[in-house]
Amino acid sequence: MTEVVGDRGDVSRRDMRAFVARGGGARIETRELPQPGPNDVIVRTTAASMCSADIATVKGDFDFATGSVDQRGIVVGHEAIGTVHAIGELVEGFEIGDRVGAASTSPCGQCTNCQRGFKGHCGGTIWGGYTAGVSRDGYLAEFYRVTDARENLVRIPDGVSDAAALLAIDTLASGSSGVEAANIALGSTVVVIGQGHVGLAATVTAKLQGAARVIVVKNRPGGEDRARALGATVTLNHTDDDVRAEVLRLTDGAGADLVVEASGSTQAFPLAIELTRLGGTTSVLSSYDGAAESSLSLPIEQWGWGLGDKTILSTFQLCGSERISRLLRLLESEPFDPNVFFTHTYSFDEVGRALTELGDSSVGVLKPLIQFR
Ligand SMILES: [Zn+2]
Ligand SMILES: [Zn+2]
Numbered sequence: 079m080t081e082v083v084g085d086r087g088d089v090s091r092r093d094m095r096a097f098v099a100r101g102g103g104a105r106i107e108t109r110e111l112p113q114p115g116p117n118d119v120i121v122r123t124t125a126a127s128m129c130s131a132d133i134a135t136v137k138g139d140f141d142f143a144t145g146s147v148d149q150r151g152i153v154v155g156h157e158a159i160g161t162v163h164a165i166g167e168l169v170e171g172f173e174i175g176d177r178v179g180a181a182s183t184s185p186c187g188q189c190t191n192c193q194r195g196f197k198g199h200c201g202g203t204i205w206g207g208y209t210a211g212v213s214r215d216g217y218l219a220e221f222y223r224v225t226d227a228r229e230n231l232v233r234i235p236d237g238v239s240d241a242a243a244l245l246a247i248d249t250l251a252s253g254s255s256g257v258e259a260a261n262i263a264l265g266s267t268v269v270v271i272g273q274g275h276v277g278l279a280a281t282v283t284a285k286l287q288g289a290a291r292v293i294v295v296k297n298r299p300g301g302e303d304r305a306r307a308l309g310a311t312v313t314l315n316h317t318d319d320d321v322r323a324e325v326l327r328l329t330d331g332a333g334a335d336l337v338v339e340a341s342g343s344t345q346a347f348p349l350a351i352e353l354t355r356l357g358g359t360t361s362v363l364s365s366y367d368g369a370a371e372s373s374l375s376l377p378i379e380q381w382g383w384g385l386g387d388k389t390i391l392s393t394f395q396l397c398g399s400e401r402i403s404r405l406l407r408l409l410e411s412e413p414f415d416p417n418v419f420f421t422h423t424y425s426f427d428e429v430g431r432a433l434t435e436l437g438d439s440s441v442g443v444l445k446p447l448i449q450f451r
Contacts, residue, residue: 085173085174086174087114087120087162087164087174088164091111092111094109095109095219096215097155098153098154099151099152100149105430109215112221113223114169117166117169119162119166119178119227120164121163121221121222123158123218123222124240124450125240125447125448126217127157127244127420127445128448129249131156132218132436135211152214152215153219154216155210155216155222156210156211156217157182157244157247158179159234159243159247160178179246180224180232181230181398182208182210183207183251184208184209184210184224184225184229185198185397186200186201187230189202192229196394198393204394207397210222218448229399230397232406235410239416241419242409242416244416245416245419245420246406247402249276250283250409251395251397252276252394254280255363256393257287257336258396262284263288264290266335266336267290267293267335268293269353270337271295271337271338271340271341271349272343273294273295273296273305274341274444276340277341278419278444281305282309284309284336285308286408289309290311292310292311292312293310293328293334294313294314297315297316298316307414307418308414332355333352333354333355335359339362339364342364344371347362347376348374348375350362351377351380351388351390352380354388356386356387358388359388360390361393419445420445420447422443423446423448424447425448425450
């Protein structure tokens with residue numbers, strides 16, 4: 079543990095309040111304030127958000143629920159911003175009080191996968207860079223620790239609101255990855271299957287990357303205004319529409335240049351392949367972990383019998399301070415309203431209710447904004 083004094087911050091405060099998961103539930107508890115290792119920064123939280131991954135953490139779907147970690151519990155959360163409170167001895171470029179954030183995936187930047195450009199899989203394991211609230215204490219607390227700060231931490235421009243910054247570090251970082259990796263041409267036609275927060279982020283990214291048509295697909299009607307506000311030009315749903323026929327009709331039978339599969343449904347994967355034109359790209363933004371099936375089905379004829387030049391991409395969040403800085407600069411130019419994503423606001427004292435309501439589809443929380451001040 080590093081002793082930190084003077085311009086590296088005040089570490090005299092010892093306790094904080096944190097949202098801790100243990101034994102299938104979560105509540106606010108008093109916890110020891112984290113101390114910075116040499117490469118870390120401690121952030122005093124000002125605002126945070128949550129997504130379905132936090133629900134999975136609390137349910138115990140991730141690895142932490144074993145042995146002594148389970149006894150101690152784990153601080154939930156991976157989406158937060160705040161101000162610099164303490165700085166590890168090897169970290170340069172930040173000052174106490176700087177307004178900062180870091181992507182929800184926080185890689186080391188030095189291992190083989192990081193150096194190959196696959197930072198999400200830091201350490202050699204799938205999602206290995208995603209540690210906050212999974213294998214170490216997360217960010218839903220009055221203070222949190224950003225590891226490898228020079229790799230991960232960014233200053234937030236003054237012109238970027240809390241909502242915009244929170245969107246950049248997780249939802250947009252993830253949702254934009256599948257479109258950015260597909261490298262679409264100007265004027266492309268893009269289909270996005272699934273319009274949860276990640277699918278909506280893919281929708282707005284497709285628009286910003288020059289798609290002429292963005293066709294979005296949901297299971298049921300609802301949320302069309304939100305999708306249109308983010309650039310959807312056609313909204314379809316499986317309840318009212320023959321999605322396959324309609325997409326083929328809109329594309330003169332060819333299919334879309336890019337189909338983003340962001341619904342998380344294994345049934346949507348073969349549809350995504352089918353709706354992709356010859357020479358086009360199917361980009362998977364879903365995690366199918368926990369699916370009842372152990373494999374995805376690939377429709378061979380619609381894949382072009384193996385000769386269709388259809389590319390299948392799978393991406394995990396593109397992260398690191400350089401990329402997050404770019405997303406913040408993008409949001410500073412106000413290309414869309416980030417408040418479209420934040421449907422409900424809570425205080426930190428209400429974080430338990432926020433989590434419950436996020437998991438209750440009848441409440442209609444897309445993303446909660448958790449305020450700490
Ligand atoms: Zn998240
Ligand atoms: Zn790494």
